[in-house]
Amino acid sequence: MVAYLSPIPFYLSSLCIAIATLKGDILEDPANEPKEDMYMMTVDPEDAPNQPQYVEIGIVSGLPVSVDGKELSPASLLSQLNEIGGKHGIGRIDMVENRLVGMKSRGVYETPGGTILFTAVRELESLTLDRETVQVKDSLALKYAELVYAGRWFDPLRESMDAFMEKITATTTGSVTLKLYKGSVSVTGRRSPYSLYRQDISSFEGGKIYNQADAAGFIRLYGLPMRVRAMLEKGI
Template structure:
C-alpha cells in the first residue's frame, strides 16, 4: 500500500509517524495540531481521533507505527477557520469539502481561493508522488497554507504506479500511435484513484483538478472519478473561470493575497514521473523545429553518450521485469535504475505529432529511457514464447489497449478484459534478454527462456526426424491453390 503523509498547515506540537521501511529508506510523516494542548488528557482525546495508540514524552513528541489505513486528521488553523466561508456557499453554489489535485504551482495555488470563493468550501490539497522528483514536493506545506487550504495530503504512489499501471501496459505491448509509451496517460488514473480514496477519508463531497479544457488529462481524471465514485461532484476551474492565462492568474493571486510561486516559469510545458518526461510548447509547437539540445533532462545527447557500449541482462517472469543483471529489484527501483543507465546512453527520445482525444493534433517530445529498454526486452522474449497466431492477436489488441489507456478508460471493463487476456497468454514469457546500449540505440544480443518454442533441432538446416523437407512440396501446392486457380481463370485454362 502506498505510504501516506499528511502535513498540517500550522505548527505547534509535532507528532512523528514512522511508516514501514521502503527498501533502505524510512519515511517520516509529521502532524501538528492547530493550537497548543493544555494537558495530556486533552492530547489523549485528540490523539484518539487518529485511531492509534500514542506514547507521550515530556517533550510532547509522539511516535507510533503507521496503520495500513490512511490517517485522517483535522489540520485547520484558527486563522483559516475564521476566514473560511461562514454559510450559504459561494458564487456558484455550495460544496462542503473539495479534494484538489495540487502541484504547488501558480494554477493550483490560485484554484484554492477560487474554490473557497465560488463554492464556499474547505479545500484539501492532494499531491501524489509518482516519481516526479523531490524538488517538485519541496515547500508544499507552506504553499498550500498560504493559498488557504485546510489540509495537505501527500501519498507515495511510485510502487503502485509501476506495478499496477506501468507493468500491465508493458506486458500488453501498449504503444499509442506507433511511438508514445503512455507516460502521462498511465499516471492520471493512479492519481485520480488516490484522490477518490482521500475524498472518502476526509469526508469530501467533491474533487477538483487544474487540467485545461483543451487537453487529454481532464478526461482521464474525470472518467476515473466517474468509475470509482459517481456520487462525487467534479469541479474543473479552467472550464468555468474567467482566468485566461498566466497574467490573469497572477493578478487573481495578488487580489486574494496568495503569494505567487517564485519558481522560474519554464518555456516548456512538462510532465514528469518515474516512467517518462514530456515536453510541449514554445518552439515545439511548430513541427518543423528541431528540439534544442538543452531541453532534455533525463537523457544525454546520443552524440555525447559513452563511446563504449554497455550490456544489460533483464530478467522477466510472466511478461513482467523482475531483475537487472541478476539483481532482483522492486518495480519502482528497477525502473529508476534503468532510467539512470539508459539516460546516460541517450536512450528513449521520441519526437512525435499525436492525435489528442479532444480532436486536435499536438507535438510532443518524450524521454523514456528505462521504458524503452523494457519494451525491447519484453517484446524480444515474446519472440521465443509466443506462437504466430497468438502474437498477431496480441499485437492487434495492444493497439486497442493503448487507445483505451490514452483515452482515460483505465477502469473500463474492456481494458480490464483485455488485460486478463494479456496476463494469460504471457504466463510462459519467462526468461532473460541481453541488450546492448550504444549512443541512443538498444539492440538485442541474446535471449533465453525455459518456455521457448524455438527448437534448434527443427530449425537447423541439417535434416531431422521431425521436419521432412520433402513435405514442403505438398504444403506449397495446397497453400498456393487459391492463387493458382485465379491465374487459371484469368488465362482461360
C-alpha cells in the same frame, strides 16, 4: 508527476518515473528539431559513451524482476534502467499524435527505462508465444493503449484484456541480454525454459522432426487461390 513551465522560451514539460514529456515553444512546428537543453532524462546520443554497455533483464510471467541478476522492486528497477539508458541516450521519441479531441499534436518524449523494458519483454515473447497469439496480442495492445490514453482505466474491457494478457504471458519467463550504444538498443541474447524455439527443428541443416521436402506440397496448396485467380484472368 512533476510539471515545469519555462517562461522563456515557452514550453511545457512534465516528468515522472516512467516518462518525460516536452511540448510547446519551437516544438509546435513539427519541422523544428528539439533543443538539446529541453531533455531531462537522456544525454545526446552523440555524447553518450563510446563503449557499449550490456544489461540483462530477468522476466517472470511477462513482468521484469531483475537487472543483471539482481532482483529489484518495480520502481527501483525502472529507476535503475532510466539511469543506465539515459546515460546512453536511449528512449528519445519525437512524434505527431492524434489527441482524444481530434487535433494533432507534436510531442517529444523520453523513456529510457521503458524503451529497454519494452524491447526485452517483446523479445522474450518471440520465444514463448506462438504466431497467432502474438498477432492477437498486438491487435489488442493498440486498443488497450487507446483506453488508457482516454482515461478509461476502469473500463471492463480493459480489465478483460488484462485477464487475457495474464493468461498468455504465464510462460513468458526467462532473460534477455541487451546492448546499449549511442541511442540504440540491440538484442544480443535471449533464453527461456518455456522457449518454443527448437534448434533441431529450425536448423537449416535439416533434422528428424522437420523434413524440408514436406514444404513442396504445402507451397502448392497455399498458393492454390492465387493460381486459380491467374487461370481465371488468362481464361484458362
